[in-house]
Amino acid sequence: MQESTANQVAANATSSFTEHLQRDRPELLPNNRALPVGPGPATPLQVPHATTIVAMSYAGGVLMAGDRRATMGNVIASRHIEKVFPADQYSVLGIAGTAGIAIDLTRLFQVELEHYEKIEGTLLSLDGKANRLGAMIRGNLPMALQGLAVVPLFAGFDTTAGVGRLFSYDVTGGRYEEREHHTVGSGSVFARGALKKLWRPNLTEAEAVSVAVESLYDAADDDSATGGPDPVRQLWPVVYTVNRTGARRVPESELATVAGNIIEARSSARREA
Template sequence: MEHIGRYGRDGYGGAGYGEAGYDAAGAGTGSSFSAWLQAEHPDLLPFGRTPLGAPGSPVAGESLAPHGTTIVAMTYGGGVLMAGDRRATMGNVIASRHIEKVHPADSYSVLGVAGTAGIALDVMRLFQVELEHYEKIEGTLLSLEGKANRLGAMVRDNLPRAVQGLAVLPLFAGYDTTRAVGRIFSYDVTGGRYEEIEHHTVGSGSAFARGALKKLWRPHLTEEEAVRVAVEALFDAADDDSATGGPDAIRRLWPVIMTVGSAGHRRIPEHELAEVCESVLEGRSSAGREA
């Protein structure tokens, strides 16, 4: 019999897992690393640092932080795909052209982060440790629903900083092994969790990327077709949103694209992305010359 642990596969079967993670007697649940961290070392949490405006907080000129933008996710015939551009901005300045906004959360899920880059990446790393800790303690993977719920709680914990302008908006996707299907979850700044059907985008270029997905996405895409659709969507976002970086053929910088299926997650190799991006560039350049 599969061991599902004291708190169930959804991570919410016991008292307070989604809150402090401690029972009435004050004993740690053991399944939640972030709950233990919150009780023992809250200053180490991404949202446990000194808020802006409090004594000892950064002054206004020092509070500018790089922001990451457009993330795209879609289902396809074999699972789910997530893609992100490589640009981070700080006001009107390009802070980085190399940032990676899409990462594996565990073997069967991926996480994309938009918003304040430093906090977003810290939340991503904490979420990875949280899932690994749960697996080691309980002896089984947390269900996809449980992972989505736990991420929502982390986003909610960042609400005080989101109100001050340091928001984190993740996009979470994974392969549901019980249903053999890819699923996508989006969040608002309060930690509200919403399951998205077919495809979704977040970030400043999301409206433009979503328009491309509406035209190009269709059920049962192959992995290769889904990768091209993601590249096209990011091209459209970069064309109209200055905070989104398009594929850069000069610097050989391509989006980060990951897929998740029954065999686990896979990052699309650079040489495959180069071929797709250059094909899209050639197609758009040809269309411009013909016009």
């Protein structure tokens, strides 16, 4: 009897935590939640949305940064939201779109990678991580068709190849590898324009941090849904770097200095003009 039970447990074991939930507790998946009934079919559901994320390669790794603002229609829903998270030791995830679902997907993805490592005894490859994230986004497609889309950026250090890599997605889960830099969210057009002028190959880590903060500053200047550095409230972007030593969150003290230098340089340029 015990042997039969052990065989059954082994047969049900899977290295994918998402597959485990789909089989045993599908109601816990973010894309299986029930939507509230609105006053009419033409009335959009008002929920907080996360906006601008930027990512880029630099000499020895990749960097990802996100502003701190979430909006709900024309209202600022939060000035403190975090949109960039460590996925595991060697990768990070940035979210844009419906904030609640995006955060749930991020937590599920973190557990997915941790579960794989515990079951298999090794880290999932960077391509494997990118593919599993695409499958999760694809599972959210019915919600996306109802206006609750999630569009992330994923970046990590490929320990096999010894390089940092960056992946973008569409709402269907399509995966695309980006070679230099990429942006998502409502301010992405303005941030991308800044990156095209500021980014160059083989940036140092410190230079990449400065470029990321300045591109978010430019995005906030033209996009009301993007929050720029806020010295009054002491609010700075969330910035992660990933290299062969792992993922590191850039300290707020360092970001305050970088943002202060950018603001001072622009103020001086205006005074001289």
